[in-house]
Amino acid sequence: MKIKYNLIKTDKNCKARLGNIETNYGTVETPMFMPVGTRATVKSLSPEEVLECGSGIILANTYHLWLRPGEDIVKKCGGLHKFMNWNGPILTDSGGFQVFSLAKNKKKDITEEGVHFKSHIDGSKLLLTPEKSIEIQNKLDSDIAMSFDECPPASADYEYLKNSVERTLRWAERGKKVHKNPNQALFGIVQGGPHEDLRKFSAEETVKMNFDGYSIGGVANDGESKEDMYKAIDYSIPYLPEDKVRYLMGVGDPIDILEGIMRGVDIFDCVLPTRIARHGQAFTHTGKINLNNSKYKEDLSSVEDGCDCYCCKNYTKAYIRHLISVDETFGGRLLSIHNIRFLIRLTEEVRQAIKDDRFLDYKREFLNKYKTK
RNA sequence: GCGCCGUUGGUGAAGUGGUUAACACGCUAGUUUGUGGCACUAGUAUGCAUGAGUUCGAUUCUCAUACGACGCC
Numbered sequence: 001m002k003i004k005y006n007l008i009k010t011d012k013n014c015k016a017r018l019g020n021i022e023t024n025y026g027t028v029e030t031p032m033f034m035p036v037g038t039r040a041t042v043k044s045l046s047p048e049e050v051l052e053c054g055s056g057i058i059l060a061n062t063y064h065l066w067l068r069p070g071e072d073i074v075k076k077c078g079g080l081h082k083f084m085n086w087n088g089p090i091l092t093d094s095g096g097f098q099v100f101s102l103a104k105n106k107k108k109d110i111t112e113e114g115v116h117f118k119s120h121i122d123g124s125k126l127l128l129t130p131e132k133s134i135e136i137q138n139k140l141d142s143d144i145a146m147s148f149d150e151c152p153p154a155s156a157d158y159e160y161l162k163n164s165v166e167r168t169l170r171w172a173e174r175g176k177k178v179h180k181n182p183n184q185a186l187f188g189i190v191q192g193g194p195h196e197d198l199r200k201f202s203a204e205e206t207v208k209m210n211f212d213g214y215s216i217g218g219v220a221n222d223g224e225s226k227e228d229m230y231k232a233i234d235y236s237i238p239y240l241p242e243d244k245v246r247y248l249m250g251v252g253d254p255i256d257i258l259e260g261i262m263r264g265v266d267i268f269d270c271v272l273p274t275r276i277a278r279h280g281q282a283f284t285h286t287g288k289i290n291l292n293n294s295k296y297k298e299d300l301s302s303v304e305d306g307c308d309c310y311c312c313k314n315y316t317k318a319y320i321r322h323l324i325s326v327d328e329t330f331g332g333r334l335l336s337i338h339n340i341r342f343l344i345r346l347t348e349e350v351r352q353a354i355k356d357d358r359f360l361d362y363k364r365e366f367l368n369k370y371k372t373k
Numbered sequence: 374g375c376g377c378c379g380u381u382g383g384u385g386a387a388g389u390g391g392u393u394a395a396c397a398c399g400c401u402a403g404u405u406u407g408u409g410g411c412a413c414u415a416g417u418a419u420g421c422a423u424g425a426g427u428u429c430g431a432u433u434c435u436c437a438u439a440c441g442a443c444g445c446c
Contacts (some may be wrong), residue, residue, distance in 0.1 A: 094407085222405095229406090253406055275410075324411095
């Protein structure tokens with residue numbers, strides 16, 4: 001079966017929603033945070049460890065798996081779940097973001113047909129089209145596939161965004177036509193930058209195509225202000241159906257997650273917890289800390305008091321600082337576990353708060369403690 | 374004892390008679406939002422072994438001293 005989204009309730013005081021998603025690989029509760037496993041692995045963690053962090057779902061990336069090992073190999077191995085030994089649901093990104101990301105430094109060639117660009121591995125010329133992206137995702141056999149969209153930079157002007165929104169709609173339609181996997185849901189993506197009319201248009205037109213869920217894209221790009229991100233959400237959500245799940249792509253700063261939930265978002269994903277972990281930083285309820293800092297040299301406390309993760313239950317800051325400073329991968333691994341657990345725990349607490357209709361109180365209390373400086 | 378060479382920051386080292394002493398590593402701090410990232414950004418010697426001299430001016434020239442390397446007796 002395809003996924004099924006069940007809305008359980010909405011917080012009385014805001015748009016925060018409590019729900020769950022039924023999939024062939026079990027049910028996951030929303031709001032939720034999805035760790036990123038770009039190349040069929042959440043960097044440095046085993047599936048068991050990801051599960052132990054409380055995550056029931058992960059994200060994998062179409063572009064990267066297309067290049068290596070190739071979707072046919074994954075298919076031969078029995079699909080992505082079997083291939084990577086992950087028995088929970090998997091969401092695949094369409095590759096749209098990679099095109100944007102690759103095009104940041106190099107010349108991109110976005111045409112009506114698709115996007116021409118060069119492989120980051122060997123420089124060979126590639127063409128990714130809406131049809132190709134869906135075909136790859138079908139073969140990967142993820143539970144949730146994304147439409148192939150254009151993810152414009154935050155600096156794009158109105159005219160560019162308008163054209164981009166229209167092109168993304170045409171691409172969504174083309175992708176939907178070739179989508180064949182009966183066990184895989186397909187999401188449409190809302191674009192339009194921070195502009196109210198473009199978001200409205202994009203959302204309404206995308207919803208008309210009747211996707212299994214809806215993503216809000218084009219946010220969290222470099223240089224984008226928080227205000228623009230929140231606008232993008234505010235201007236998209238009202239036009240999305242209540243009974244379909246909403247996914248804010250690429251967002252994972254704790255504050256942004258709470259802001260998103262308050263505005264009606266159900267799913268988040270982000271590389272932040274694992275990336276900053278590899279660079280020595282950890283989320284805590286009082287803000288982000290940097291284990292590189294010399295003040296932790298002799299600190300025998302855990303990364304965060306009261307945290308129930310494997311890292312905090314067994315290791316000191318002094319030890320982790322040492323690992324990070326001598327470049328041992330175990331340090332980043334421990335912090336990845338902690339950071340993912342931190343965000344998952346955040347969503348667990350949020351779900352309870354929504355149950356009690358006190359999400360806004362929870363959010364206020366969290367923000368009071370969480371220093372960004 | 375004599376000869377010869379050397380002595381620049383935490384480390385390896387560039388360099389010049391004249392405003393701010395290159396670069397690298399390290400160290401310190403910051404950044405990171407659908408992962409081309411173990412990456413990026415910034416800071417880090419008021420001082421060039423010590424003392425004296427030459428000079429308008431010396432880390433750069435001269436002499437002495439200390440320390441170190443090498444060679445000879």
